[in-house]
Amino acid sequence: MALNDNTLEAVKDDLLALIAPTSQADDAAPADMPGREAVADRLSEIRSPDIGEVLETLIEEDDALDVAVTTLDILATDRAANVLGYLPGDYQLLIVGTLDDSQVLKLLEEMGSDERADLFNLLDDDRREALLRRMARKEREELKRLASYEEGCAGAIMTSDYVAIASGMTVSQALMRVRQTAPDAETVYQLYVLSNDGELIGTMSLRQLMVARPGAVVDDIMIKDVISAAVDELQEEVARIVARYDLIALPVIDIDNRMVGIVTHDDAMDVVESEATEDIHKGMSIGQLEDGISRVPLWTLYRKRVMWLVLLVFANLFSGAGIAYFEDTIAAQVALVFFLPLLIGSGGNAGAQAATLMVRGMATGDVGGKDWGKLLGRELLVAGSLGLTMAIAVTPIGIMRGGDAVAFIVATSMITIVLFGSLLGMCLPFVLERFKIDPATASAPLVTTLIDASGVVIYFSIATAVLSNVAG
Amino acid sequence: MALNDNTLEAVKDDLLALIAPTSQADDAAPADMPGREAVADRLSEIRSPDIGEVLETLIEEDDALDVAVTTLDILATDRAANVLGYLPGDYQLLIVGTLDDSQVLKLLEEMGSDERADLFNLLDDDRREALLRRMARKEREELKRLASYEEGCAGAIMTSDYVAIASGMTVSQALMRVRQTAPDAETVYQLYVLSNDGELIGTMSLRQLMVARPGAVVDDIMIKDVISAAVDELQEEVARIVARYDLIALPVIDIDNRMVGIVTHDDAMDVVESEATEDIHKGMSIGQLEDGISRVPLWTLYRKRVMWLVLLVFANLFSGAGIAYFEDTIAAQVALVFFLPLLIGSGGNAGAQAATLMVRGMATGDVGGKDWGKLLGRELLVAGSLGLTMAIAVTPIGIMRGGDAVAFIVATSMITIVLFGSLLGMCLPFVLERFKIDPATASAPLVTTLIDASGVVIYFSIATAVLSNVAG
Numbered sequence: 050m051a052l053n054d055n056t057l058e059a060v061k062d063d064l065l066a067l068i069a070p071t072s073q074a075d076d077a078a079p080a081d082m083p084g085r086e087a088v089a090d091r092l093s094e095i096r097s098p099d100i101g102e103v104l105e106t107l108i109e110e111d112d113a114l115d116v117a118v119t120t121l122d123i124l125a126t127d128r129a130a131n132v133l134g135y136l137p138g139d140y141q142l143l144i145v146g147t148l149d150d151s152q153v154l155k156l157l158e159e160m161g162s163d164e165r166a167d168l169f170n171l172l173d174d175d176r177r178e179a180l181l182r183r184m185a186r187k188e189r190e191e192l193k194r195l196a197s198y199e200e201g202c203a204g205a206i207m208t209s210d211y212v213a214i215a216s217g218m219t220v221s222q223a224l225m226r227v228r229q230t231a232p233d234a235e236t237v238y239q240l241y242v243l244s245n246d247g248e249l250i251g252t253m254s255l256r257q258l259m260v261a262r263p264g265a266v267v268d269d270i271m272i273k274d275v276i277s278a279a280v281d282e283l284q285e286e287v288a289r290i291v292a293r294y295d296l297i298a299l300p301v302i303d304i305d306n307r308m309v310g311i312v313t314h315d316d317a318m319d320v321v322e323s324e325a326t327e328d329i330h331k332g333m334s335i336g337q338l339e340d341g342i343s344r345v346p347l348w349t350l351y352r353k354r355v356m357w358l359v360l361l362v363f364a365n366l367f368s369g370a371g372i373a374y375f376e377d378t379i380a381a382q383v384a385l386v387f388f389l390p391l392l393i394g395s396g397g398n399a400g401a402q403a404a405t406l407m408v409r410g411m412a413t414g415d416v417g418g419k420d421w422g423k424l425l426g427r428e429l430l431v432a433g434s435l436g437l438t439m440a441i442a443v444t445p446i447g448i449m450r451g452g453d454a455v456a457f458i459v460a461t462s463m464i465t466i467v468l469f470g471s472l473l474g475m476c477l478p479f480v481l482e483r484f485k486i487d488p489a490t491a492s493a494p495l496v497t498t499l500i501d502a503s504g505v506v507i508y509f510s511i512a513t514a515v516l517s518n519v520a521g
Numbered sequence: 522m523a524l525n526d527n528t529l530e531a532v533k534d535d536l537l538a539l540i541a542p543t544s545q546a547d548d549a550a551p552a553d554m555p556g557r558e559a560v561a562d563r564l565s566e567i568r569s570p571d572i573g574e575v576l577e578t579l580i581e582e583d584d585a586l587d588v589a590v591t592t593l594d595i596l597a598t599d600r601a602a603n604v605l606g607y608l609p610g611d612y613q614l615l616i617v618g619t620l621d622d623s624q625v626l627k628l629l630e631e632m633g634s635d636e637r638a639d640l641f642n643l644l645d646d647d648r649r650e651a652l653l654r655r656m657a658r659k660e661r662e663e664l665k666r667l668a669s670y671e672e673g674c675a676g677a678i679m680t681s682d683y684v685a686i687a688s689g690m691t692v693s694q695a696l697m698r699v700r701q702t703a704p705d706a707e708t709v710y711q712l713y714v715l716s717n718d719g720e721l722i723g724t725m726s727l728r729q730l731m732v733a734r735p736g737a738v739v740d741d742i743m744i745k746d747v748i749s750a751a752v753d754e755l756q757e758e759v760a761r762i763v764a765r766y767d768l769i770a771l772p773v774i775d776i777d778n779r780m781v782g783i784v785t786h787d788d789a790m791d792v793v794e795s796e797a798t799e800d801i802h803k804g805m806s807i808g809q810l811e812d813g814i815s816r817v818p819l820w821t822l823y824r825k826r827v828m829w830l831v832l833l834v835f836a837n838l839f840s841g842a843g844i845a846y847f848e849d850t851i852a853a854q855v856a857l858v859f860f861l862p863l864l865i866g867s868g869g870n871a872g873a874q875a876a877t878l879m880v881r882g883m884a885t886g887d888v889g890g891k892d893w894g895k896l897l898g899r900e901l902l903v904a905g906s907l908g909l910t911m912a913i914a915v916t917p918i919g920i921m922r923g924g925d926a927v928a929f930i931v932a933t934s935m936i937t938i939v940l941f942g943s944l945l946g947m948c949l950p951f952v953l954e955r956f957k958i959d960p961a962t963a964s965a966p967l968v969t970t971l972i973d974a975s976g977v978v979i980y981f982s983i984a985t986a987v988l989s990n991v992a993g
Contacts, residue, residue: 094746096748096766098765098766098767224731227731228732231728231731231732232732237728237731238710238727238728238769255710255727256703256709256710259696259699259700259703259709260703260704274566276568291790292787292790292794293570294568294570295570295787296787297710297769297786314769314786314787314790315764315768315786317790318763318764318786318789318790318793321790321793321794321797322764322793322885325793325794325797325800325801326881326885328797328801329797329800329801329804329877329881330878330881332801332804332805332877332965333804333870333873333874333877333878333965334870334874335874335877341882341885341887341888342878342881342882342887342888342896343882343887343888343892343895343899347899347902347903350899350903351903351907354871354874354903354907355906355907355910357870358867358870358871358874358907358910358911359910359911361866361867361870362863362867362911362914362915363914365862365863365866365867366863366918368862368863369859369860369861369862369863369922370859372858372859372861372862373856373859373922376855376858379855379858380852380855383848383851383852384845386844386848386851386858386861387841387842387844387845388841389844389858389861390837390840390841390861390865390973390974390977391834391837391838391840391841393862394833394837394840394969394970394973395830395833395834395837397966397969398805398806398829398830398833398966398969398970399826399830401805401966402805402806402807402826402830402966405801405802405804405805405807406805406807406814407814409798409801409802409814410813410814410815413794413798413813415813415814415815416813416814416815420815423815424814424815427815427819427822430819431819431822431823431826434823434827435823435826435827435830438827438830438831439830439831439834442831442834442835443834446838450841450845493804493805493873493965494869494870494873494874497866497869497969498866498870501862501866502862505862
């Protein structure tokens, strides 16, 4: 079974009890610590992602960086490297900050090539230089290459630990190669056949390899039409391809069709999760956060939220201008203000719903530009029915508060505003995409603000017309 | 490379050209169709998910169900079954509706056990009975079992096509079993060791098996502490476990610890994607949609949107009541209405941002109940700064429109409303969770509506106090 929060809490308390008292006594060398073996025993039963979470809590809640560092020190280096990879970047930095270069080198060596590059990118220039100087040339160039890709693209999430098979190998040679690479490769279940120039010319699954005749040449059994991604492909597109074709790993190639790495299914899944978070935040006009909400710096959080909020303050002035224009109508019938938040709020809600349905549909590929006409017709019907239902709900209140004329104004305004708001919310993402702007910019706050302003004008126009008729 | 939209469009046009004219001539038997071989050739170059998309477009846009059916008929049965699995449920039903029982049986037989159960669940009772009668007993019971699990739980997304190894087998026997099961199993890369009673007692990866000594007994090399899920575990939890431990597949067990299936990484990824969609929709108070926005029935779309919209109409009456209460203040200074949408809109936007950040943080596991205090402090600082910035932005407009007193009222109200709204938005998800209500119920429309009402009261209270002071 997966561990639950209580178990993790217990492990944390154990670690604190076993390590903390000793580490506070300066004279005791860590190796002599009485708890060392007990800690090793305790940790041997726990999986790396769970140890990672325990260490994260130790640093975050108990301010016990020293305990976290000692725990890593007690683990075997490959396990410690693995656990380190599960920690958020800033905590990796904190831990690495307490270690000397040779300790860091050992950890880096045991990390997956993608996580090694990520950590390396976080280090300051001096430390990077110092570490690079102590690496073998091949290792150094590999690391520099992986660390050089821009965040958010295939190159930045790929690993170079894949199983490459040389063109011309036999099935039994390839199987031997799999056995040799097994400990280091991220996955051995999908194999890639490379030409002498390193070009990706075919792929096969381990499953295919295992049922093939041992003497057969891999070139005869491989699939030549390989699904791959360019090294600068966006990570969300990479994840989409992995999901669409149910891949275990997607090979990544450079512009010369040379294979440079693979993106594994688990990394693609992380992308799906983080892209969903980004989309959800965008839907509320919040900029992209690099880290969890509880760890991201306050200044960043402020910056990511403030821009649109202030822009929308000014956009909201249009609502105010609308109200100012109709000040006479309002002064004549102050009861109308009673329904103002209700009407513009309802329009905003319906419009935000419509926009969200479209934006998500476009993000998952369910909705394309060509569906626009069909969806417009559907939204007309649905929004019309919604407006009608809401108008019926609000009519008795209109009668109660202001009589028949006000009830009529409010009901008519409700239908019009909900219909207009929904169509605006639905169309805006398509319009934005047309102008090469991310459709997700049609966030709930933006749509709501636009509908607020339109709603004011619609409501008071109808009111002015009806009231002047009644008066006449 | 993955196929792009243009290629798929070309394939569709080819299919229409090759099949459509002949299928319109009633006297020509499909087997004599001149295009049959050409179609088979064309399709042999295309992957199943892509053929699935082409067929979907054929049915959706070209109303050419007959062409889609003929295309499936031309494919080999196993390929046809595979393609069928990529179609949305209602289209699978349409296609199956044109086939006789023996054709459907053949297709069902070749489908993955999970997709077979899904399709079976969509058929009407008569058809189900007719099909079950023609199945072998073992097959029938397997299908009935898989079809019986409630949607949204592990049982409903698992497959029974996994590789089971009997306790006591040697490594070479296990490898032989892998080779035999390879064509049928969903994955052969993770193996499960079962006791005589079918209890799950261990697991190992094919990678481990391949490097183990052929004569070793699997019980000695397997991992005994297996991560598994109960058959009634929620699918989002299943996906979380798969993501957390980077699994290729997660075994599913019943209450007696007997193994009943696996959830594979690709199905878990689909869950992450569809749960994200559900969360995004919930964030706008839209109920769960079973299908894409362009295919879901209009009546469903109406129902899923209307409930909260009408509820919020009534919630909005509180804003109205607030306004009615302050009618004298408004009548005395109509210019105040100018800033009403701006102030309550800004509070709503900031509050919706705060709520969304919390809800998503809780959904991804980044934020837990115990983080509440820390996050409250952070939100106080950030929301205070946001309110201050927005107050500064709005002050000049206040001076312009109504003089110093109005500017002071608007600026003070802005800070108070943004601060109050943000804290309300932040706390609501925690409160809901405390009362065992889904935190995602704290949707943008709900939060915005609550803040609208509070904003009205805050704004006009401050206005009344300041204006009476000025007057006094």
